[in-house]
Amino acid sequence: MPLDLIVKGVLTGLVYGLGALGLSVIYGVTRIVNFAHGEMMTAAMYVAVLLFVWAKVDPMLAILPVAVLAFVFGFALQRTVINPFVTRPEHTQFMLLVAVAMILVNVQLIVFGPDARNVMVDYQLESFEVGPLIIDKARAFAALAALAVAAALFAFFRYSLTGKAIRACADNQLGARVVGLDVDRLYALTFGLGAACVGAAGCLMLLLVDVTPMQGPAYTLLAFIVVIVGGMGSLPGALAAGVVIGVSEALAGFYFTPSAKSMFTFALLVLVLLFRPQGLFGRRV
Amino acid sequence: MTGAGPGLALRAKVLLAVLAVALVAAPLYTSDYVLSILILCLYFAYAGQAWNIMTGFAGQLSLGHSLYVGIGAYVAAMFFVKFGVNPWLGALGAIAACAVIGAIIGVLAFRFGVGGVYFAILTIAFAEFTRIGFDHLEWLGGSGGLFIPVASRHTMDFLRLRGPPVMFFYIALALALVGLWISAALLKSRFGYYWQAIRENEEAAQALGINVFRYKLYAVMISAALTAVAGVFFAFYYNTLFPEQIFSMGRSIEIILGPIIGGLGTLAGPIVGAFVLTPLADLVTELMELLGIDTPGVKQVFYGVCLLVVVVFLPNGIWPAIAKRLGFPPPGGHS
Numbered sequence: 001m002p003l004d005l006i007v008k009g010v011l012t013g014l015v016y017g018l019g020a021l022g023l024s025v026i027y028g029v030t031r032i033v034n035f036a037h038g039e040m041m042t043a044a045m046y047v048a049v050l051l052f053v054w055a056k057v058d059p060m061l062a063i064l065p066v067a068v069l070a071f072v073f074g075f076a077l078q079r080t081v082i083n084p085f086v087t088r089p090e091h092t093q094f095m096l097l098v099a100v101a102m103i104l105v106n107v108q109l110i111v112f113g114p115d116a117r118n119v120m121v122d123y124q125l126e127s128f129e130v131g132p133l134i135i136d137k138a139r140a141f142a143a144l145a146a147l148a149v150a151a152a153l154f155a156f157f158r159y160s161l162t163g164k165a166i167r168a169c170a171d172n173q174l175g176a177r178v179v180g181l182d183v184d185r186l187y188a189l190t191f192g193l194g195a196a197c198v199g200a201a202g203c204l205m206l207l208l209v210d211v212t213p214m215q216g217p218a219y220t221l222l223a224f225i226v227v228i229v230g231g232m233g234s235l236p237g238a239l240a241a242g243v244v245i246g247v248s249e250a251l252a253g254f255y256f257t258p259s260a261k262s263m264f265t266f267a268l269l270v271l272v273l274l275f276r277p278q279g280l281f282g283r284r285v
Numbered sequence: 286m287t288g289a290g291p292g293l294a295l296r297a298k299v300l301l302a303v304l305a306v307a308l309v310a311a312p313l314y315t316s317d318y319v320l321s322i323l324i325l326c327l328y329f330a331y332a333g334q335a336w337n338i339m340t341g342f343a344g345q346l347s348l349g350h351s352l353y354v355g356i357g358a359y360v361a362a363m364f365f366v367k368f369g370v371n372p373w374l375g376a377l378g379a380i381a382a383c384a385v386i387g388a389i390i391g392v393l394a395f396r397f398g399v400g401g402v403y404f405a406i407l408t409i410a411f412a413e414f415t416r417i418g419f420d421h422l423e424w425l426g427g428s429g430g431l432f433i434p435v436a437s438r439h440t441m442d443f444l445r446l447r448g449p450p451v452m453f454f455y456i457a458l459a460l461a462l463v464g465l466w467i468s469a470a471l472l473k474s475r476f477g478y479y480w481q482a483i484r485e486n487e488e489a490a491q492a493l494g495i496n497v498f499r500y501k502l503y504a505v506m507i508s509a510a511l512t513a514v515a516g517v518f519f520a521f522y523y524n525t526l527f528p529e530q531i532f533s534m535g536r537s538i539e540i541i542l543g544p545i546i547g548g549l550g551t552l553a554g555p556i557v558g559a560f561v562l563t564p565l566a567d568l569v570t571e572l573m574e575l576l577g578i579d580t581p582g583v584k585q586v587f588y589g590v591c592l593l594v595v596v597v598f599l600p601n602g603i604w605p606a607i608a609k610r611l612g613f614p615p616p617g618g619h620s
Contacts, residue, residue, distance in 0.1 A: 081593075081597070084597075090346060090401060090402065091340065091346055091545065091549060092545075092600055095542075095596045096593065096596045096597070098538060098592070099593040099596060100589075100593070102585055102586070102588065102592065103586055103589035103590060103593070105582075106583070106585040107582070108582075109581055109582030110580050110581075217535075221409065221413065221534070224406050225406075228403065228406060257421070259417070259420065259421075260417055260420075262413070262417060263414055266410045266411075266413050266414040266417075269406070269407075270393075270407065270411070273394075273399050273406075273407050274394075274397050274399070275397070277397060277398065277399055277403060
C-alpha cells in the first residue's frame with residue numbers, strides 16, 4: 001500500500017537527512033567537500049555493532065558515545081591533515097579526501113571482513129498500527145532520534161556563542177579573523193560536529209540496514225545528493241531533501257525493482273541541478 | 286612537450302631516447318607479467334591524458350570518466366558481438382556516442398551554470414545512472430556481463446583486435462603517443478590558450494571575448510571522445526564487461542589518480558603518474574604475497590597512504606617537482 005511506503009520513506013529519509021546534515025555543515029562552513037563522509041558513516045555503524053556485541057548497547061543509546069568518538073575523529077582529522085588544504089584548489093582537496101576515504105574503507109574491510117553485519121534488538125520486528133498504517137517500531141524510533149539530534153544541532157547554531165561564531169566564519173572568513181575569532185579551531189570544531197552528525201546517523205541506520213565496508217562510497221554519494229537537492233548550506237533543506245529521497249527510493253523500489261531505486265535518486269539530482277541548482281530549499285546566491 | 290627541442294637539455298634528450306628504445310623493445314626482453322603491467326601503464330597514461338584535457342587544461346572537474354570508458358567499451362563490443370562489425374569501425378561509433386553524451390552533459394551543465402563541485406557531482410550522477418541502466422539492460426548481458434569471444438592467443442588478427450598481448454602492447458603504446466601528440470597540439474592551439482584562460486579565471490576569459498560556453502563544451506567533447514577509445518581498448522583487451530565494474534566510481538578515480546599524482550594540466554603528468562602508480566600497486570601486491578598477507582584491503586590501505594603522502598608533500602604532482610632536474614623546461618600545469 002502506497003501510504004505505508006510513503007511513511008516508510010519519510011522515516012528512512014529523516015535518517016538520511018541527518019547524515020547529510022553533517023556534510024552540509026562541513027561544506028557550508030569550511031568549503032571542504034568531505035568525500036569520506038559515507039566511509040565515516042559505515043565506520044560509526046561498525047562501532048555501534050561492536051558496542052552491541054560486546055556490551056549489548058542498543059544502537060539508540062550508542063548515539064552518544066559514537067557521536068563523541070566521531071567528533072574527536074573529525075576534529076583531529078581537520079586539525080592534522082585537512083587544515084593545510086583549506087586554501088588549496090578543489091581538486092587537491094578532493095584527492096586528499098579520496099585518500100582518507102580509501103584508507104577508511106579498507107581498514108574497515110581488513111578489520112571486519114566483507115560480510116554484512118547487523119544488530120537484532122527486541123523491538124526490531126514489532127510495529128505500531130495507526131489506523132490502517134503499519135509502522136516499523138525501529139524505523140519510527142530512528143526517525144525521532146534523527147529529528148532530536150538535528151534539533152539539537154539547529155539550537156546550537158542558533159543560540160550558542162560558539163555556534164554563532166561558526167556561522168560568522170561561514171559568512172565571512174576574513175571578517176571572522178579580523179574580529180579575533182580562532183578560525184582554525186572553529187573549522188576543526190565544525191568538522192567534528194559534522195562527523196558527530198554522521199556518527200549519530202550511522203547508529204540509526206544500523207536499525208534499518210546491514211553494514212558492509214563497501215557501502216561507504218554509496219553513502220557518500222547519497223549524502224551529496226541529499227545536500228544538493230536540499231541546497232548546499234541549508235540545514236532544514238538537508239532534512240527535507242532526505243525525506244524526498246527516502247520517499248522516492250521507497251516508491252521506486254516498490255513500483256520498479258529495488259536494485260533500480262538509486263537510478264531515480266540520480267535522476268532527481270540531475271533534474272534539481274539543471275532546473276534549480278540552488279536546491280529545492282536553498283536561496284540563490 | 287611544449288617548446289620541445291630548444292628547451293630540452295642534453296640529458297633530457299638522452300633520457301627520452303633511452304626511454305623510447307626501452308619501451309619499443311620491451312616485448313623482446315620482458316616477461317609476460319611485466320608486459321601486462323606495461324600495457325596497464327600505457328592504458329592509464331592514455332586515459333589520464335584524455336581526462337587531463339578536460340580537467341587539467343580547461344579546469345572542469347570530472348569525476349565520472351568511467352562513463353565514457355564504459356560507453357566506449359560497450360558500444361564497440363556491441364557492434365562486434367551483435368553485428369560482427371570490426372572494432373576499428375566500432376571505435377568510430379564509440380567515439381561518436383561519447384562525444385554526443387559529453388555534449389549533452391556539457392550543454393545541460395554549462396547552459397544552467399553548473400560548475401565546480403556541482404559539476405563534478407553531476408558527472409558522477411550520470412556515470413552511476415548509466416551503470417544502473419546497463420545493469421538492467423538484458424540485451425547487452427545486464428549485470429551478468431557482456432563477453433567478447435576469445436580467439437587463440439597466438440593468432441594475430443589485427444583487424445578484429447584478436448591477438449597476443451604483444452599486439453595490445455603496441456596498440457597501447459601507440460595510443461599513449463597519439464594522446465601525447467593530441468594533448469601537445471591542443472595545448473599550443475587556440476583551444477589550449479582559451480582553456481587555460483577559462484581555467485584560471487572564467488569571468489576574465491569571458492570579458493576578453495572568449496566564448497566560454499563553447500570552449501568548455503569542446504573540452505568535454507574532446508575528452509569524452511578520446512576516453513571512448515580507451516574503453517574500446519579495455520573491452521578488447523579484457524574481453525569481459527560488467528557494468529558494476531566498468532562504470533564504477535572507483536574506475537573514474539583510478540583514471541584521475543595518475544594525472545593528479547603526475548602533475549595536473551601538464552603534458553607529461555598523466556604519463557609519469559601512470560608509470561609510478563601502476564607498478565607501485567603491483568609491487569604492493571607482490572610484497573603482500575611475499576609476506577603471506579592475503580587479507581583484502583591491505584593493498585588499498587597502502588595505496589591510500591601513498592596517495593595521502595604525495596598529495597600532502599607534492600601538491601603540484603611529481604612531474605613539476607622533477608622536470609627541471611631532468612633537463613626539461615618547467616611545465617605550466619594547474620596552479
